[in-house]
Amino acid sequence: MLRIATAGSVxxxxxxxxxxxxxxxxxxxxxxxxxxxxxSRRRGDAHTDLSLxxxxxxxxxxxxxxxxxxxxxxxxxxxxxxxxxxxxxxxxTRNMVTGASTAxxxxxxxxxxxxxxxxxxxxxxxxxxxxxxxIVVCVNKMDLVDHDERVFASIAEDFAAFAAPLGLTxxxxxxxxxxxxxxxxxxxxxxxxxxxxxxxLGLLEDMPEADAEPRDPVGARLPVQYVIRPQGxxxxxxxxxxxxxxxxxxxxVTVLPSGRTSRVLALTGPDGPVEYAYPPMPVTVTLADQLDxxxxxxxxxxxxxxxxxxxxxxxxxxxxEHGRLRAGATxxxxxxxxxxxxxxxDVRHRLDVNTxxxxxxxxxxxxxxxxxxxxxxxxxxxxDPYRRNRATGAFILIDEATDNTVxxxxxxxxxxxxxxxxxxxxxxxxxxx
Amino acid sequence: MPHRLPHTKALEAEAIHIMREVAAEFAxxxxxxxxxxxxxxxxxxxxxxxxxxxxxxxxxxxxTGHNFPEVVEFRDRYAEHLGVRLLVASxxxxxDTGRVVEQTGPRASRNRLQTTTLxxxxxxxxxxxxxxxxxxxxxxxxxxxRVYSFRDEFGQWDPKNQRPELWNLYNGRHRDGEHIRVFPLxxxxxxxxxxYIADExxxxxxxxxxxxxxxxxxxxxxxxxxxxVTLLDGEFPVEETVRFRTxxxxxxxxxxxxxxxxxxxxxxxxxxxxTTERGATRADDRVSETGMEDRKREGYF
Numbered sequence: 001m002l003r004i005a006t007a008g009s010v011x012x013x014x015x016x017x018x019x020x021x022x023x024x025x026x027x028x029x030x031x032x033x034x035x036x037x038x039x040s041r042r043r044g045d046a047h048t049d050l051s052l053x054x055x056x057x058x059x060x061x062x063x064x065x066x067x068x069x070x071x072x073x074x075x076x077x078x079x080x081x082x083x084x085x086x087x088x089x090x091x092x093t094r095n096m097v098t099g100a101s102t103a104x105x106x107x108x109x110x111x112x113x114x115x116x117x118x119x120x121x122x123x124x125x126x127x128x129x130x131x132x133x134x135i136v137v138c139v140n141k142m143d144l145v146d147h148d149e150r151v152f153a154s155i156a157e158d159f160a161a162f163a164a165p166l167g168l169t170x171x172x173x174x175x176x177x178x179x180x181x182x183x184x185x186x187x188x189x190x191x192x193x194x195x196x197x198x199x200x201l202g203l204l205e206d207m208p209e210a211d212a213e214p215r216d217p218v219g220a221r222l223p224v225q226y227v228i229r230p231q232g233x234x235x236x237x238x239x240x241x242x243x244x245x246x247x248x249x250x251x252x253v254t255v256l257p258s259g260r261t262s263r264v265l266a267l268t269g270p271d272g273p274v275e276y277a278y279p280p281m282p283v284t285v286t287l288a289d290q291l292d293x294x295x296x297x298x299x300x301x302x303x304x305x306x307x308x309x310x311x312x313x314x315x316x317x318x319x320x321e322h323g324r325l326r327a328g329a330t331x332x333x334x335x336x337x338x339x340x341x342x343x344x345x346d347v348r349h350r351l352d353v354n355t356x357x358x359x360x361x362x363x364x365x366x367x368x369x370x371x372x373x374x375x376x377x378x379x380x381x382x383x384d385p386y387r388r389n390r391a392t393g394a395f396i397l398i399d400e401a402t403d404n405t406v407x408x409x410x411x412x413x414x415x416x417x418x419x420x421x422x423x424x425x426x427x428x429x430x431x432x433x
Numbered sequence: 434m435p436h437r438l439p440h441t442k443a444l445e446a447e448a449i450h451i452m453r454e455v456a457a458e459f460a461x462x463x464x465x466x467x468x469x470x471x472x473x474x475x476x477x478x479x480x481x482x483x484x485x486x487x488x489x490x491x492x493x494x495x496x497t498g499h500n501f502p503e504v505v506e507f508r509d510r511y512a513e514h515l516g517v518r519l520l521v522a523s524x525x526x527x528x529d530t531g532r533v534v535e536q537t538g539p540r541a542s543r544n545r546l547q548t549t550t551l552x553x554x555x556x557x558x559x560x561x562x563x564x565x566x567x568x569x570x571x572x573x574x575x576x577x578x579r580v581y582s583f584r585d586e587f588g589q590w591d592p593k594n595q596r597p598e599l600w601n602l603y604n605g606r607h608r609d610g611e612h613i614r615v616f617p618l619x620x621x622x623x624x625x626x627x628x629y630i631a632d633e634x635x636x637x638x639x640x641x642x643x644x645x646x647x648x649x650x651x652x653x654x655x656x657x658x659x660x661x662v663t664l665l666d667g668e669f670p671v672e673e674t675v676r677f678r679t680x681x682x683x684x685x686x687x688x689x690x691x692x693x694x695x696x697x698x699x700x701x702x703x704x705x706x707x708t709t710e711r712g713a714t715r716a717d718d719r720v721s722e723t724g725m726e727d728r729k730r731e732g733y734f
Contacts (some may be wrong), residue, residue: 001440030707068595071569072578073622082438082620094597098579101599225453230486237485241450241601246436270445270481278436282449282482295457319597334602337457396602403606408599 002207003316005100005132007123008109013140017109017178018085019050024185025201050178059160069099078205093122093368094319097408100127101394104210105134109161112145112175116158122353124163129315129370129410131390133169134207138200142192149194165356167397170207174200210390218389219304220245220278222295228284236295237268237284237303242389243336244384245301246278247285252302255293256382261302263288277389289319296338298382298392306392308382312375313412314346319401320367320406324402325365325373331406333377335395341378342397348372372412385413389432441629446476448617449482450601451580455562455615456482456489457604462562462615463555466492466519469680470498471566471618472636474626477635478617491518493563495551497543497682498525499661504680507638514592522554541683548732552588555612562605562613570622571709574726580619586610586674588732614692623678624703631696641699642677643692654687 006014022028029090036052070085084099100106106127110120120379122137145151156173174183175195182188183199197203221244228237247253251264265286267274277283285299293299300306318325325344331341350362351372358372365371386393395406438446447662455462464479466472479488491535492512496505524543527533527550536542556561569576579595581603596604605613616624630637640646648672656662658670662684676687676699693699 001443018732029709031709067593068577070573071620072576073570073620095595098597098599102601142449225450226457226483228486233485239453239482241446241453259536268484270442270449276436280443280446280450281438282453283448284484332606334604337454391598394600394602396597396599398604398606403604403608405596405598405604408597 001080001084002105002204002209003082003084003103004105004204005096005103005127006107006109007085007096007100007120007127008118009111009114009119012109012111012114012120013051013178014109015051016049017087017107017138017176017184018083019052019085019186020178020181021070021201022074023050024181025074025076051105051120053131068095071099073116076201076205081204093126094317094408096123097126097130097319100130100132100275101408103127103130103132103209105136105204106132107204108135108137109140110137110155110159112139112151112155114139115155116162118354120159121162124159125166125353125356126317126370128163128166128168129317131210131386131410133210135168135171136200136203136207137171137173138178139173139175140178142175142182142188143180147175147188147191149175149192152195172197172203174203176200218244218306218312218384218392220247220251220299220301221306221389221392222247222283222285222299222383223338223392224293224295224299225337227294235286236293236301239282239284240299240337241282242277242279244279244389245275245304246336247283247301248276253287253299254302255291256298256300256305257308257380258292258297260289260291264292265360295338298336300382304394306382306384308380309414310377311345312377312381312383313372313414314375314395314409315351315370315372315412316365316397316407316409317370318367318407320404321367322404323399323401324367325369325371325407328361330400331397332400333375333397335381335383335410336392338379338381339398340381343376344373345376346374348374374408375408383411386410387413435546441625441632444621444625445478445481445629447601447620448478450613451603451617452479452482452564453565454603455605459562459613461558461560462490462564463520463558464488464490464492464517464564465551465562465566466494466508466512467680468494468504468511468631468635469566469636470626470641471568473511473635473637474621474629475564475618476511476515476517477633488515488517493520493522493554493558493560495547495554496524496627497523497547498523499543499659500685501638501640501657501680501683503640504638506628507636509611511636520554520558520611522550524550524730526550527553542682544682544685545728545733546587547682548728552732555588556610559608560612564615564617566618566622567616568623568626569616569619578616578619580616581605582614582616583607584612584614584732588612590614590730590732592726592730623709624700627696627700627703631700638680640677640680641695643674643698645672646675646688647671648673648675648688655689656685656687657683659683 037048039140040049072083086096086099103226152175174182185201222240224238265288268284330343349358349360392412395409399406533546533549579598648655649668649670676691693702
């Protein structure tokens with residue numbers, strides 16, 4: 001299963017490309033096609049508007065834009081795909097982040113006529129920030145630039161220069177025409193003989209998943225979600241989803257933040273006892289000793305415990321249109337299965353996603369801003385840096401006044417990152433300082 | 434070589450994670466259970482999520498009174514088999530007490546009326562989370578919905594203003610009178626559901642498999658000839674071998690001609706089909722281009 005998030009500016013044709021992908025991969029059913037053909041005709045379009053396959057909301061169809069993420073599912077004989085079609089408008093960046101947080105691959109669209117624009121850069125940066133290691137850049141609307149190889153090459157060069165500091169595992173480029181279907185599912189050889197790579201779908205079929213080979217894997221991590229106590233039974237079963245490493249019966253474990261130790265007595269998965277549990281497997285664990293373990297605790301392998309801290313450094317994306325993020329404000333912070341209070345003690349800097357430059361004078365973050373903050377949390381938080389483990393390195397901030405999710409955060413690595421450097425800077429810093 | 438969960442197991446893992454989150458964070462969850470395949474799969478997953486204890490929340494059926502008898506029989510038996518408490522909210526009762534007015538005419542359906550009955554039941558029992566079996570692949574408005582879908586005090590969904598939903602960090606915060614609809618099967622497709630039913634040998638109501646039944650054709654669909662429908666001029670019932678791809682209110686759920694007798698037969702049939710399950714079988718989605726979005730905004734499942 002490969003999770004793909006689309007990204008790009010408004011009108012770059014993301015929804016049309018997904019429609020094309022679904023249509024050419026023969027996953028659009030007759031009634032769906034009939035419905036959108038009908039809808040296209042009613043609004044006077046000459047051709048069937050494939051973007052209507054994903055723009056499902058009334059407001060989206062009225063305005064011809066994507067407001068919120070739509071999830072689409074398709075399979076080829078080789079692979080199953082989940083595509084999050086995310087909005088291009090800057091005002092909906094938070095919805096883009098929603099779609100990208102779980103993705104393995106980001107598919108960034110660039111309009112061949114317009115070249116790399118701010119939203120393409122923003123999305124590529126966000127994708128990298130969220131730990132998506134693979135980006136496929138689709139240079140779309142090649143039909144409108146006479147299928148000119150030089151246009152494609154120049155955009156690829158621009159993009160590669162911008163993306164160099166992002167530390168991506170894969171950066172691939174495909175010249176396409178979503179409208180005509182060239183290089184989407186089938187090769188566009190007739191019109192673009194100069195492109196010899198695989199079409200987009202072929203590229204995606206061969207793409208490794210994000211966590212296929214972690215560069216710096218952590219030991220066993222099991223955030224306790226729920227304690228199961230069968231009536232009349234003696235044992236307490238600690239239920240949770242494996243969030244890092246692997247666990248076997250007999251393993252010595254430490255429960256954080258208490259630091260108490262025990263041994264895994266038994267591990268049970270959805271189908272009964274298991275000899276080895278790994279992410280994202282849901283399990284229940286029984287321990288050899290009676291310990292006080294509850295929701296929010298982290299069971300981890302003894303000898304490979306993560307740091308536990310009340311002061312965190314994090315990069316956050318601010319997602320609220322009501323108010324800004326400033327030092328002194330208090331929020332609820334949800335991290336794995338634990339929710340604690342957190343105060344912003346400092347806004348370290350704001351990031352300019354166009355240049356990747358940091359502005360250390362910034363003292364607040366507005367809607368869709370990305371920056372670095374220092375947080376003080378209400379209880380010790382066992383965590384990993386996001387770059388080592390997405391599950392134990394991510395958090396959200398919730399505004400208690402509105403109950404809304406107002407920020408997405410990733411925890412930085414205190415050992416390697418100093419106070420005035422951002423998550424990107426261990427690459428970026430080398431070039432510009 | 435890294436360890437990988439097979440596709441349906443990865444989907445099951447995600448659903449279990451979601452259900453345990455809800456059980457841990459909400460005071461009073463309920464699982465919407467109709468006896469339809471998605472709700473049966475959801476309950477099957479719930480039983481696994483909380484083993485060796487029982488499922489820690491009741492199940493609720495919104496009964497239109499126009500059900501297929503074999504589904505009601507299955508519903509009761511399956512709930513008893515798993516040892517869960519079954520609550521039934523009755524649309525008939527909503528009609529009798531004047532909460533809703535029944536549509537009239539041969540095309541009358543109680544589908545839309547269910548929303549009021551559902552919202553009344555959620556308020557009566559003070560449920561703060563309701564699991565639904567809806568999947569994003571079903572319908573274009575559903576493709577937009579979060580796993581945790583916030584509903585205001587009127588049960589309304591605001592599709593233009595959904596909470597960001599990142600990683601598996603779900604935000605279930607709500608005030609008294611508000612609730613969250615939770616969709617653990619969001620990322621499953623119809624094929625995934627059937628693969629899972631086959632893999633796990635899950636029992637379903639018999640009408641999901643080929644059987645002989647009196648049906649008649651309306652708007653290009655085969656509807657069951659039951660005592661809750663009135664035939665129009667030119668409509669006449671004939672006996673056919675059919676099965677149902679979805680199971681809802683008998684007045685608006687269509688059958689398909691089929692000889693599929695087992696989950697594996699159904700999988701083979703689905704691999705060759707050219708229509709979606711709702712397109713083939715749901716009159717309620719044909720009302721308008723945004724029929725589902727409009728009903729969902731009001732608080733529909």
